[in-house]
Amino acid sequence: MASRRDQNHGPECPELLRKARVRVTLTAMTPPLPPPTPPATPTPAIAVRDLRVSFGRAPAVDGVDLSVPAGAAVGLLGRNGAGKSTTLRVLAGALPPTAGHVEVWGVDVGADPFGARAVVGYCPDVGGLIPRATPWEHLELAARLRRLPAGWEHRARDLLERFDLGADADRVTAGFSHGMGRRLSVVLAALHAPRVLLLDEPFDGVDPVGVEATLDLISELRVGGTAVLVSSHLLPLVVRATTQAVVLRAGRIVGAAPSAELDGETGAERYRGLLGGVRG
Numbered sequence: 001m002a003s004r005r006d007q008n009h010g011p012e013c014p015e016l017l018r019k020a021r022v023r024v025t026l027t028a029m030t031p032p033l034p035p036p037t038p039p040a041t042p043t044p045a046i047a048v049r050d051l052r053v054s055f056g057r058a059p060a061v062d063g064v065d066l067s068v069p070a071g072a073a074v075g076l077l078g079r080n081g082a083g084k085s086t087t088l089r090v091l092a093g094a095l096p097p098t099a100g101h102v103e104v105w106g107v108d109v110g111a112d113p114f115g116a117r118a119v120v121g122y123c124p125d126v127g128g129l130i131p132r133a134t135p136w137e138h139l140e141l142a143a144r145l146r147r148l149p150a151g152w153e154h155r156a157r158d159l160l161e162r163f164d165l166g167a168d169a170d171r172v173t174a175g176f177s178h179g180m181g182r183r184l185s186v187v188l189a190a191l192h193a194p195r196v197l198l199l200d201e202p203f204d205g206v207d208p209v210g211v212e213a214t215l216d217l218i219s220e221l222r223v224g225g226t227a228v229l230v231s232s233h234l235l236p237l238v239v240r241a242t243t244q245a246v247v248l249r250a251g252r253i254v255g256a257a258p259s260a261e262l263d264g265e266t267g268a269e270r271y272r273g274l275l276g277g278v279r280g
């Protein structure tokens with residue numbers, strides 16, 4: 001029976017070995033990406049005013065106001081169906097809002113969704129990976145679509161190593177575990193060092209190595225001025241990843257607090273209070 005590595009056309013495949021050799025040569029010859037000229041920082045980096053999204057008659061997001069300064073990280077919390085992913089999809093330019101005004105890094109998302117995608121890095125909660133493509137092919141596609149300058153390979157290699165995906169760079173993602181897919185989705189969102197990073201469930205099913213790599217990446221991008229929004233059900237990790245947290249319920253913000261105040265058992269209890277009960 002063919003091993004999993006064989007099925008995924010692992011590095012022993014001569015064609016891939018040849019490609020890998022070419023890539024190593026290119027990587028060695030091309031300098032790392034030059035430090036980007038910092039663009040004028042809009043204030044705030046993420047601005048959401050009275051956002052409303054409806055699917056049919058039911059409102060999924062029902063009048064959300066949100067403001068995230070450059071270099072800040074905010075956690076989006078709330079029960080299943082609270083409207084977190086829908087909010088992030090609108091910010092990423094992937095879903096048009098029903099009403100309201102949304103800006104990312106000074107770009108009006110409703111008026112210019114393509115412009116918004118240029119400044120945003122988005123890790124969706126599900127999907128986004130091509131089963132028959134390898135991580136390296138995903139990265140090549142992302143670099144081409146974003147027209148990244150020569151040298152992106154250096155950052156791509158570095159990110160793959162940091163997220164412990166270096167050895168799997170040439171395996172098709174169809175054979176990836178859930179956590180591996182999550183780690184690759186974070187890498188893809190961060191490749192172009194976006195001004196706004198949107199992470200939907202980045203820690204879901206991810207091992208401690210991937211969790212630490214994600215937390216480090218968030219800190220590093222924040223130092224460079226990136227604004228970060230993280231949606232997750234894992235409260236202790238949201239506390240570590242962010243400085244502020246907002247709680248959504250039925251499409252509305254029902255609470256906001258410094259993330260540190262949601263730490264430990266007392267914080268968890270406060271959070272549970274904000275979540276509301278059944279039908280709350």
Ligand SMILES: Nc1ncnc2c1ncn2[C@@H]1O[C@H](COP(=O)(O)OP(=O)(O)OP(=O)(O)O)[C@@H](O)[C@H]1O
Pocket residue numbers: 055059060078079080081082083084085086087125
């Ligand atoms: N494409 C869609 N079509 C119809 N309804 C949708 C669609 N996407 C989301 N919804 C509905 O919008 C509401 C908010 O969903 P959303 O996915 O934003 O919640 P969430 O807070 O991210 O939940 P979870 O924590 O389970 O991921 C839910 O009632 C959901 O059923």
